[in-house]
Amino acid sequence: MGNCFRRSQRISEIPKAGSFSFPASASTTTHTTSTENRERESHPLPVPTGSEKSSSHSRAGSLPNPRSEFEILSSPDLKSFLLSVLEEATQNFCNLLGEGGFGCVYKGWLDRDTLTASNPGSGMEVAVKRLKLRGVQGHKEWLSEVKFLGQLHHPHLVKLTGFCLEGDHRLLVYEFMPRGSLENHLFRRKTNSPLSWEKRMKVAVGAARGLSFLHNCNPQVIYRDFKASNILLDSEFNAKLSDFGLAKLGPTGDHSHVSTQVMGTQGYTCPEYMTTGRLSAKCDVYSFGVVLLELLTGRRVRDKSLGQGYTLIEWVRPYLHEKRAVSRIMDTRLEGQYPQNAAFFAASLAYQCTRPETKRRPDMAYVLEILEQLQSPKCNSNNRRSSPSLLARDSNLTNNKSPKPGQVRRVSDWSHGFECLG
Template identity: 55%
Template sequence: MGFAHQAEKVEKKSSRKKKDGGEEETGCWVKLRFMGSCMSSRSRVDNSMSGRTAERKPTKEKSRDQPVVPVSSTTGSNAESASSTPKFSEELKVALQLRKFTFIDLKLATRNFRPESLLGEGGFGCVFKGWIEENGTAPVKPGTGLTVAVKTLNIDGLQGHKEWLAEVDFLGKLLHPNLVKLVGYCIEDDHRLLVYEFMPRGSLENHLFRRGSLPLPWSIRMKIALGAAKGLAFLHEEAERPVIYRDFKTSNVLLDADYNAKLSDFGLAKEGPEGDKTHVSTRVMGTYGYAAPEYVMTGHLSSKSDVYSFGVVLLEMLTGRRSMDKNRPNGEHNLVEWARPHLGDKRSFFRILDPRLEGHFSVKGAQKAAQLAAQCLSRDPKARPRMIEVVETLKPLPNLKDMASSSYYFQTMQSDRARSNLNAKNGIRTQAGFVVRNGQPLRSLSSSNGPQASPSQHPHPSPKPKAKES
């Protein structure tokens, strides 16, 4: 897609998360895999308050998200620079409903930013679970009052004061059921913190890809897709001034207790074009694998850039695969390029659906979702639908009951797949449409590029699918 892999510095870190085994749910941002940077930040925080030294915990895995690096810079604005910290009083636009917290209140609310309260880390900094008064700012005993997620700015991170201001500015004035609610903020000396509502089901990314998780049922996947689409549609067409989200991906879609989707992390959001303008020109920022190709190549950002990113996420939900996965066989690293030829085929698209669904998905719904993904992923931005049109297409899909498990075609396909697996165990493989044993073709079989095993998933938050739906 034309990304510059060799650039010296990336513009945005990807999220890094790990299950929080000490809490009853995964939390708004799940437990961090790499705690080093968070703990070094916490060390500075504690030293500034009490001289204490933070603990460190060993970790094992890195996030697979790869940030987009700058490809072109067509403006001279410092709005996306993390280098300088301008005067707070001149730049902060505070909505009246936001609460202003003191640093000591948030330190006590998160139990001194201790590792057990850590929920995760992004390019902005670390996120901790905390408890405050229902209608105030004072800390309360854990398990009482209002549960919140407290995000701290890492002064050594790749995002800085300007992105912090963007979060306050956008989420402070944009209120919608499908946007994460910003409760308040704190700014004292070098400390920059944001306080959000706590999202007990964590991120969509963890439900789809976390090792050992149960698969999300079809109806819930479509419910999440619909909620996320409503959030983007609000930003594009219902906000007082259009907003381009610019970093739509599975890790930024958070889920409440009922699996209602809410968009989070507005640090890269931009106000959309006004008047007759079709786009805004800006430095290329976002996450590799989700950014629209025309944006990567030209720096021209429009609402259709978000539509493309939505198409990528919808495809991840359909297939159970990550947008970029170098652990896949050659030709399957890039999800969009691998899946694109199948999306318009009413028969072959079944082969790219997440095998963990085991036929428990709507045939008509899957067909419509695949067609919608293909439209959103069009190489021509003008051919992509508006998000309000995406919402209308998705509305009926969570409630469709024509399960593939009762479809004759699906049963035949499953039988062919089982036969292929048995042949593989017996040393028989397929090649160019033929079964091959010891290099000799035997007879024709089904296509050899059926679905591969999707990444393993995290068990706790995802409900177990029913055995059969009527």
């Protein structure tokens, strides 16, 4: 897990990363101010807009807008489980998948039709997250997950099946993600078959679709804890965002940001949010850029091998001025099996996302369209070494310039766009 913190913490006090990377956050519990309480209660829950609203996967708009805890927990799409049922489903919480700041996650089995406990190996596999009674992430974050995942439905958001609220016990029941987290595949799993270029791009595109969906909701949803350990993978390596304990409704009207207590994960959190507490969707864009760099390099954002005081962002910057130089930052486990030009533009895009100036970062719609082009078959030809697979004439990428603030340029509208070569 990453390191979650409050702004009041000194760096030396930030806890070390845990060993768990399933959907359990290591975020720090904070007390919500009365202003924030009023803000949370006054906002309706997000409803997808535009094309997202018509998607068969996006059913949030058909639900009532809960404003109280009772209404949130009364969501018709969620099952309220008895503790005894989840104890039986997990063999009395014996099938441990991992542990994080929130608590422990166990594997369980439920009957697909009745959602009652089933025998191991039969029925539907689920992941059951159990809150530690004195964990660092409390009831507020637990309720936040129920609130958002109970209303938001999308192929790239992990599905919340239900919850348990019984006495002091707080549990969440998710769909089981057999491939675990992206963090496991990039940094923890010792294997002779690392993620291929195609799988890395598939993960990047899927995660970008999830974030883009959240940012297009009305009101906007800011994820606030985008990192490799919160990206889960199904059997086909489709990426899904998990752990919505820190998610927050974004600004409305003419406001550019919301002000809130700083929470997040060290290395993934954008500088302006850390210093001012001003939160916007561009904070998620920054975090996405960090994860994209991790996908390309196979290195953590805070890799000790980079040298004291160096972050991954600072380390890659000198290599983004020439396509050939990008090979020096790419994950050596790829063994050169990637399209050089596509890798260069992906790295340049990651750099755009992590610019310190908020207004110079692209939005997720722009990021997603670029990644979808880089993922296309013509841009990933088998002859990776001898011929370029992508020709870019976009000066914004080649010169590391972002679109103008608020500008989202569709690919079909570009006068100097991308041209994939066969």
